[in-house]
Amino acid sequence: MEAYLQDFLNMLLRWLHVIAAIAWIGESIYFVMLDNSLRPPRAAEDQRKGIFGEMWAVHGGGFYHNQKYATSPDKLPDDLHWSFWKAYTTWLSGFALFITLYxxxxxxxxxxxxxxxxxxxxxxxxxxxxxxxxxxxxxxxxxxxxxxxxxxxxxxxxxxxxxxxxxxxxxxxxxxxxxxxxxxxxxxxxxxxxxxxxxxxxxxxxxxxxxxxxxxxxxxxxxxxxxxxxxxxxxxxxxxxxxxxxxxxxxxxxxxxxxxxxxxxxxxxxxxxxxxxxxxxxxxxxxxxxxxxxxxxxxxxxxxxAAPSGGNAPAAGNDAAAMEAADTGPDLEQVHAIMDARCVQCHAQTPEHPGFTAAPAGVVLESSQQLLSQIAQIKQVVASGYMPLGNMTQMTDEEREAIAAWQAP
Ligand code: HEC
Structure with a gap:
């Protein structure tokens, strides 16, 4: 239950974080565009008022006329639009997410x-x-x-x-x-x-x-x-x-x-x-x-x-034994045995590992069909050492080599 609630909170924070970030970055990109798009004002009157540049735009069925003052305008209205809450919300929600996850x-x-x-x-x-x-x-x-x-x-x-x-x-x-x-x-x-x-x-x-x-x-x-x-x-x-x-x-x-x-x-x-x-x-x-x-x-x-052959596979290469393993590869039963020993605590429909209430990343490694349909992903995460996470389940180098040599039937 606790892990579930933590997951739920994580999801809500992520939702907020992405929305706030879209709003902030969107506005920030907009203002950089606006500032760089300014052209000298056309109307002589605007020049007299101290307008430094302007931009005309059409959006959402209306026409917009932005003007930037070179120095201070004669009078500042009280309802100035400020941009800061989006930035703060993005950081705060991101930091909260960092706490709940990492x-x-x-x-x-x-x-x-x-x-x-x-x-x-x-x-x-x-x-x-x-x-x-x-x-x-x-x-x-x-x-x-x-x-x-x-x-x-x-x-x-x-x-x-x-x-x-x-x-x-x-x-x-x-x-x-x-x-x-x-x-x-x-x-x-x-x-x-x-x-x-x-x-x-x-x-x-x-x-x-x-x-x-x-x-x-x-x-x-x-x-x-x-x-x-x-x-x-x-x-x-x-x-x-x-x-x-x-x-x-x-x-x-x-x-x-x-x-x-x-x-x-x-x-x-x-x-x-x-x-x-x-x-x-x-x-x-x-x-x-x-x-x-x-x-x-x-x-x-x-x-x-980053290509898999670019040095990220384990040394399943040059010596004769590894070459032979690479030729034949483990059969599906052997792969199941390795997955059961090293992966299924977490990657099950209902994980035994107390930290998870559902299969992490949606990856279930129980049935033969599940293994075969995810063969490329499994080989990649095992070869790179990313899985098992933190090598919690102490996968051995031999097991990694066996997975590296595993071929789809
Ligand atoms: C301690 C729990 C745990 C164990 C043990 C574990 N995993 Fe994972 N696995 C995770 C978590 C958590 C994620 C999600 C990480 C993420 O979002 O990047 C994950 C993600 C994955 C993914 C998806 C990676 C991606 O790029 O999206 C694959 C594939 C995977 N694991 C395979 C395996 C295999 C194969 C093993 C056994 C050799 C294994 N895992 C062992 C917890 C575990």
Whole structure:
């Protein structure tokens, strides 16, 4: 019952999280588009009023005329539209989801018993939780310091971008060395998503509040507040595509259970940023196909790196015995015996494992038909070491080799 309720809560949080994220990212993409689409105002009167740019749009059966003021408008209305709850709701629901799934089950989801670094492989549950939280916090602190130190007056944007890019490569690398692959991808996405929300919370919104306050008091707002808000929202724009991918990566174990998962992750992050750059420039009126082409090249590189033969299968290769096993392969009965011993505690219609009330990921491994219809998936997750989760059921290397050699009849 408890596991069921936890599952239900998880589902509701995920629903909220996705809705909030769609609303936030949608609005954020919209405003970057709007800002980049502004053209000098046509009406002389608008120019006199201090309008810096305008955009005409048709949507939902009506016509819209957006105008941006270069400086402060003569009078600010009280019912200004602010954008922050969507960002906060996305982060809060995401963090709650992270607690109910990862922090509630660190042995399953955070710890990688086969991690390269022994201390990471040997973490206890609460140590892993603490390290995960420090990882998130550390990501924000370092990113924020980079922005403050390298660009105190919002200059040297190029240098700052390079520094943030290098930081993300390091985050991707460290996460995969410390945590289980699935958690590593999620945490790297969460480092970026936390930076995005914290940018809104600590810089963009407070800066805008100061600007509004100054304008209402008839003073000139500090231009640095406006520039900083802009700089941080530009960063957010380049984070969006990679973050969405990393959040979805959960469903694709070929991405994160690979031995070079950090490289796969890094290439995807840069691919997302490059593709975003194309749209940012396009709205400003400049079509630069080189960006999406470069992004697609990185993705194709990943197709090649992540391919099952690209080093992620166990050493069922060169020696004679393994060659022979690969020729004949185990019969279905032997496969059943392995599944019963190592998998069915969790992957049953009604799992015996207390942590599950239904078959995880909907994968049931009881009948012959179920095994045969999921042969490719089973081979992949066993070869990569992703299953059994945390190798809880202590599957042996011989059993993994047998599964690798298993052929569909
Ligand atoms: C301790 C419980 C547990 C054991 C034991 C276990 N699994 Fe899983 N398995 C899970 C969970 C939880 C998921 C869902 C993880 C996710 O969403 O990525 C999962 C997901 C899967 C998936 C779907 C993966 C995907 O990419 O969607 C397959 C296939 C799978 N397991 C096969 C196996 C096989 C084969 C074994 C035995 C060698 C096994 N599992 C042992 C808990 C377990």
């Amino acid at each position: 922090l509630a089950n660190p042995e399953f989801y955070l710890i990688d018993p086969a991690a390269n670094w022994a201390w990471a492989a040997n973490m206890t549950g609460w140590q892993a939780n603490l390290v995960a939280l420090l990882f998130l916090l550390g990501g924000w602190v370092i990113y924020n310091e980079l922005c403050k130190r390298l660009s105190p007056n919002m200059e040297r944007d190029g240098l700052l971008s390079v520094a943030v890019a290098v930081m993300m490569v390091l985050v991707a690398y460290l996460s995969t060395q410390i945590f289980a692959g699935r958690a590593a991808f999620l945490l790297t996405g969460a480092v970026m998503a936390t930076a995005m929300s914290a940018n809104v919370f600590f810089w963009i919104i407070p800066g805008q509040r100061r600007m509004v306050k100054a304008m209402k008091a008839g003073e000139t707002p500090d231009p640095l507040d406006g520039k900083r808000g802009k700089q941080r929202s530009v960063h957010n724009t380049y984070f969006t595509l990679p973050v969405v991918l990393l959040m979805l990566s959960n469903h694709y174990s070929f991405m994160y259970s690979h031995e070079h998962a950090w490289l796969i992750m890094t290439l995807f992050i840069f691919a997302g940023a490059l593709i975003r750059q194309f749209f940012v420039l396009m709205h400003a009126g400049s079509i630069k196909p080189a960006y999406p082409v470069a992004g697609v090249v990185l993705i194709l590189l990943n197709v090649w790196i």
